[in-house]
Every structure is written in structure tokens, then in C-alpha cells.
Amino acid sequence: MSRREPQFNQQILVDTTPMPDHIPKVDEIGTTSAPLTSAAYFIGDRCKAFNDDYMKCKVEANGRGELECLKEGRKVTRCAASVLKDINTHCLQQFNAHWECLENNNHRLWECRKAEMNLNSCVFEKLGLKKTIPGTPENVVPVHLRPKQQYAQYSGPQY
């Protein structure tokens, strides 16, 4: 997209030089993969504008996105952090249940629909964020709301 990805990389480099002082600091997200997967659609719901803005900036920066889109990137990080903080504050129990289920099921969302329904309803009540899957056709039930999950270990009614 905005820069050429390295091909056939055989090594990695860890550069421990911190960012220079004139660049404003932002705390990195400390949430790991399973909770991030669980919260992804809520982050997408609240932060869509920031995320789209960042991607647009990267495309338009024409290869210099790492330098020129730092401001947009900080907004993306702060917005995601705000969503995770709210979920941690208001829906921690359902959140933990869902990501622990994901962690035990190879991070497959369709194995954990019951926990997901609890989390979705809690987040919608407390935070007003709604899970929508982008690109779902108008005339079908979104896959996370279907009672039967075709590929789940138990494919019958989930809740």
C-alpha cells in the first residue's frame, strides 16, 4: 500500500531507541490477541472515523506514512484504548468469559457465540456500541446472530 513490504525476510531487528522528545507520547495498547479479537468490532464501531482517516493518510502520504501520519496514528491508539478501558470498566465479566472461550477455541468466533451474545448485549447497554459486520448483505441475518453455527463443534442452537 503505502510502503513496500520486505520480501523473504529472514531476520528481525529490535531497535531500542525511543522516540525523540518532540513527538508527543502515547501509551501503547497492552491488550493481547484474544481480548483484542473479542473487542475488535466495538473498537471498529467507535473508532471507524479515526481508522479510516489513518488509512487515508497512509495512502496519500505516498510511502512516508510512518512519519507524516503519526498524529492520526496517535488518535487511533487513543480511541482503541478508550474503548478497551470502557469495556474493562463496565463489562469485564462478560469480556473475560468471551476471550477465555476464544483462547480455548483457537480464536474462532463461531465457537463462542453464547459468550459473545452476553458481551454484545452488555456493551450495547452500557456503552452503546453495536457489533456490525461490514459488508453483510441487507437481506440475510448477520452470521453472529444466526442461532445455528454451521462449523461449530456444537452446531445446534447456541443460546
Added chain:
Amino acid sequence: MGVPFEALIPYGIIIGMFGVTGIGMGAVKYFSNDGKQARWNRDLWDRFGLTILQQMMERDYRLTGTKRGQSTNVVAPKGFEVSNPWKLEKRIY
């Protein structure tokens, strides 16, 4: 002409060793996954490895210190922001 029992001892040992292998492999899998179900069919985005850049499980390792550890902390521990690996490649032209 019965078969003397000594003739069957090697077979007993062989079959017993299958069991030892199975228990040993199971134990290795259990402890390397912190008692959780193993991840499988992962792609480069998910995978764990310290030589080539691999993404999410390696990031989990840097955040929590264990391969399968998870955390819901909003703020990363100090030093995480400078431990991010860059991909290197040989020059091809």
C-alpha cells in the same frame, strides 16, 4: 508347544514405550500451552516465532512474558514500545 513368556517381554516393552511417548508428548503440549487448548492452523499473522517477524502471539509474549499469556490491560508495560521488531531482508538488486 506353548510360547515361553520371555518371548513376549520385548513386545511388552515396545508397547509400554508407546505409552511413555504419548504421555510425554501430551505433557510437553500441555505445559507449553499453559494448560490451554493448543492453537492450530495459524497463519503468519498469528504465529509465534523469534526469527522471522510474526505477529500476534509474539506480541502476546512480549506483553505477558509467556507464550499463551493474555492480558486485558489497556496500557502496555514500560519498554514495550521499543521492543517492536522490524523485518530485515537481503538486498536483491
